[in-house]
Amino acid sequence: MPKWGMVIDLETCTGCQACTTACAMENNRLPGENWQDVLFYSEGSYPNMKLSWLPRPCMQCENPSCVSVCPTRATYQTEDGVVLVDWNKCIGCKYCMVACPYGVRFYMDEKPVVEPDIRAAFPGEGQRSWNPPFRMPDEYEDPSKGIGIQPKGVVSKCTFCYHKVSQAPEGVADLDEANPETREFTPACVRVCAPKARFFGDLDNPESKVNELIAEKGGVRLKEETGNKPKVYYLSGGGAPVVPGKRSTRS
């Protein structure tokens, strides 16, 4: 069984947000509620200022606090280590959102991040809270894995495109869009990354590209102090990824 992980090279990432857009299209996301977001940080004031950015998917932690706090086991870990939400069991208590150190979870029944509320223009039917014009094929939908159009009253999060990666050939080390044999199983954000800043593969496979990059370029994880052990690694030229706190934006 693979242990899927992602590597994001911050030295290559241009902050173009193609990953964000691809993820939204692939996973029926509401505008502004991006499972795969690119966070921008501005420091200092003109003319001495700096803009930096950090692509931020779900960290798919090995020791996820969201799984520990979910009172119904609606948030769970698959055998291959991907953290998913079973929408059939989610009670919408939002404890997982409170407990996630990375802020990557989204509740459906909140005020829209982007006005006007697109849900009003594309009303849903049945379990679907809305009916996005760009939605994924129906056969991919699986509420027990939090894949599809998010119903009302439940929490959602990045699935590492589980509907794709779970279909990957057994024993494959990396899911690479450049490889025709694995392209279809590669997560959307990795597939569309134009500067090729993202890599996806099996962290348990010593031959995988992700392991090679982590070892050779000093891959680091965010907020190690939480003990959540993310499976998303960042490459930043050997140093820690610079994620300014809120206080650093003060002049």
Add this chain to the structure above:
Amino acid sequence: MASMTETAPAVERGNHFQMHLIVALALVAIGGGYALFELLQYGKVQFNTTNYGIFWGFPIVVYDYFLLTSTGLAMVAALYHVFGLEEFKFVAKRCLWLALAGLMGGVAVLFLELGNPWIALWATPLNMQTSSPLFWKVLLVGAYTALLAIVLLGTIVNRDDRRNPLMYAVGLLALLITLAAGSVYGMMAMRPVWFGGQLPVVFLIESFMGALAFTVFFTHLKNGFNHDTMRPQTRALFEGTLANMFAISIALHFILHAGRVVTGLWSNAEGFQVWGHIVASPLFHFSMWGCIALPFVLMLLPATRRNGMAQILAAALVMIGLLISRYEFIIGGQQVTLFKGSWSPEILSYSPSIGEWALLVLAVGIANAVYAFAAWKLGAEEHR
């Protein structure tokens, strides 16, 4: 010292419960009607919680406030039923009915706040997620509700104030629920404003202090806010043991609260900057000085602790102050976002929507309706 079998003064007591019930039902109709209309018509998007970072809003504040008041009241009742403190005999039954009333008000609000409350009823006990404090909280609240109902059923059938051995279990469950409620926040290492092993103890003290305030207030309410009609034993309790307990719990609450504030203001850790925002608010100073310090003084000075109006004022201020400090704690713990980038504000703003306020009105209405009906029809205010 008056005999424990001494009856209350001949002044007729308790005739106002029908009016109390009518007012409470009016609150239920207004608060519940508005909240339900809004929820059915528009859904929870009307609440001012957001995916930016304020995930738990005013409804959770109200739920926790009423739940912890309920558990505190059960603990006050346990002083008589479990520890045999005879002084508390004449307030024990009232405390138990108020505990049920508060519980029902709080749980009703929680049901309207949760995304899928009915799924919670089966999915929580059946999935045994023992690492989640919420799992234990739900399990304990379920057992607490059932046992509390059985104890109260016994008071309806027997119409007496005998000590009930089942109260050992009710008291223990109330204690555990309070500690579990503290753990829900205290275990969140990623949220420095909440994190800490002392949180369950803080919740325990606040719960007990709130319960004493409710006991004082509703006892005076039952007597039509007329100190002279109060049973001599109850008056002695309110001027003696209970006043001491009340003053000590207020002092402990003040120390713990002030300690958190000072630590928060001093620390440079990310997240603690919210304390500066909280302390800058007039609401904070009203709760700190008006709703904690002033009631403490009122309960400390012999002249005011013997005065009925001062007791009522102290109780009412503590009841309001606890709601404010619960609000500041729960909302403040979320106002500094986790990983949202510098395009999101440094400190998120939040104020309850009208629909969220309506849920508070609903909870107050339900709690008062349950208590008033029990006092009117079920013997909650009868003593032999």
